[in-house]
Amino acid sequence: MGVDPSTTHRKWAARHGLRMPFINDADYGVSAAFGVAGRMGAINNTTFLIDFDGSLRKIYPIVKAKGHAAIVLQHCRTIWGERRQ
Secondary structure, three states: OEOOOHHHHHHHHHHOOOOOOOOEOOOOHHHHHOOOEOHHHOEOOOEEEEOOOOOEEEEEOOOOHHHHHHHHHHHHHHHHOOOOO
16 A cells, blocks of 8 residues: 555556555545554555455554565465465
8 A cells, every 4th residue: 555656556566576456545544544644644654464355464563674575475475375376
């Protein structure tokens, strides 16, 4: 999720080989609902793992770019296994 334009999200996801949906939150409504909207339009970098049925599986409230993707991927594999499509 992010407040950047959806075209930016699609390009970023394609560059990294990601096939999951992203939420475009241009009006900050979702960010506010999840409690991650900061002051002055900033978004606190938080990652949410949301299950296929919409249930929230895990929250990472403090995201540091280095190593974060590997940690999230490992948790995804623990939760859902090695699904290949």
